[in-house]
Amino acid sequence: MKKFFLFGVSFVVIFAVFQMLSGMILTWMYTPNVSEAWSMSGSFPQETVIVGNFSLVSLGIILASTVIAYIISSKIIQLNKNKAELPS
16 A cells, blocks of 8 residues: 555655646647737637647656656655665
8 A cells, every 4th residue: 555655646746746746748839829819809709618639748747747656655665665774
C-alpha cells in the first residue's frame, strides 16, 4: 500500500508540473491577432462550447509522468530499504 501511495503522489505531482510547464510554454509562444479576432467576433455564437480531443502530446505527458513517478517511487523505496539494513 505504501508503494502505491508513493507512486500515486509522485504521479500527480509530476503530471501537474508537466501540465503547468506545457501551459506556460504554449502561452509564451502564442501571439494573438487582435484585429482579426475583433472582426470575427460578430459571427460567433453567444454560447461557449468547449470541445476537445485527446492529443498525442497529452498521451506523451501522461506516459512521461508515469515513468518518472515509477522511477522516483522505486528509488525512494530502495533508499528506505538500504537505510533500514544499515547497522546502527
